[in-house]
Amino acid sequence: MTPSAQPTQPRRSDATRASILRAARERFAADGYERATIRAIAADAQIDPSMVMRYYGSKEGLFAAAAEFDLRLPDLTPVPPAQLGEVLVRHFLARWEGDETLVALLRAASTNPGAAERMRGIFADQLTAAVATFGTDPALTARRAGLVASQILGLAFTRYIVRLPPIVDTPPDELVSWIAPTLQRYLTGTSPG
Amino acid sequence: MTPSAQPTQPRRSDATRASILRAARERFAADGYERATIRAIAADAQIDPSMVMRYYGSKEGLFAAAAEFDLRLPDLTPVPPAQLGEVLVRHFLARWEGDETLVALLRAASTNPGAAERMRGIFADQLTAAVATFGTDPALTARRAGLVASQILGLAFTRYIVRLPPIVDTPPDELVSWIAPTLQRYLTGTSPG
DNA sequence: ACCGTATGCCAACAGGTGTTGACATGCAAT
DNA sequence: ATTGCATGTCAACACCTGTTGGCATACGGT
Structure with missing residues (x-):
């Protein structure tokens, strides 16, 4: 003692x-x-x-x-609903540019089942939880979070892994302007069904 | 002879x-x-x-x-401009569900530089060429194609590689309804700059 | 029938992998 | 000073990898 x-x-x-x-x-x-x-x-x-x-x-x-990784999503409740998309893209870009953990996880998830499962957990738990904080239809919450993940991970994949020139060369602010409306619709848009 | x-x-x-x-x-x-x-x-x-x-x-x-792969993009000139997004998502989903070549390329691109380069070539050449067929600002063509690639590859990555449940469980038609407007805006939307 | 070549299998090489155990060295408490 | 444990090094194991050369067999043209 x-x-x-x-x-x-x-x-x-x-x-x-x-x-x-x-x-x-x-x-x-x-x-x-x-x-x-x-x-x-x-x-x-x-x-x-x-x-x-x-x-x-x-x-x-x-x-x-x-590969321990925390998205460090901010509290979204004080964010004006119309700016959710922009806040999210900006947060993700800033979160990744300075931390290579996500890139490691992204690369490994393609071939390592454990890494893929961890990636599923991160986006299923952390992102879905954040999406659930503002009250949308609970039945749609997971799907909205999944759609956001598809665009966000696609951005990361093309920018950091494949290094697609037009995505690499576009400055972050312009990427935000283009992609924010996408997330905005996935998060708060009416279901197309 | x-x-x-x-x-x-x-x-x-x-x-x-x-x-x-x-x-x-x-x-x-x-x-x-x-x-x-x-x-x-x-x-x-x-x-x-x-x-x-x-x-x-x-x-x-x-x-x-x-990993020889052809996107087999259809001729987009006869497509009504307002339906470009839907035509593209639908084409991509159909093209992938029956051919594992893209999945092979996607997985390999994460770790193999040659595969990444091939992926760059496919989306830079084939997709950019298709986007260029309808006359938008040539200076923006590459960027529009890149944005489309980011969403399309993100969809493929989450659905076929990471197997994110909400994306895997969503039927293709519903995915098309959600994602088509995104591509539509990337292709024909006004630049947010 | 013959011969050149294409097709196939077998065994081996050289190098790299994750992983393990034995052994040295240093620190800290008794 | 001595004991116990943490820290670190070294060498080796067993296995798997891409790749190579030699040898058998079967085909097709003459």
């Missing part, structure tokens, strides 16, 4: 753990799940490959730790 | 070549580029792995042959 109230005192290996995680995110984002080898990640982190195993158990475990 | 006009007489190995290609498309679509091994493809095609090398040179060569 330690005398103080420190719940878990920081371990000496925390720096190593963090550098492994950082290198893993970079490699997973750049190369995808299978091409990102534990040896390469360990070399980037300047430690031995066996340390990765000790601290994260397996490659799957390392990925699970490296 | 053969007497008839047959330009290149069919070789006996054409059946083998075709079965290799079919198995390759299945494996690439199901597993992605790196997980789809030549040995597994050869086993599916019930031939020896070395035959794959003889006929396609390398794994890259096999993929290049298996």
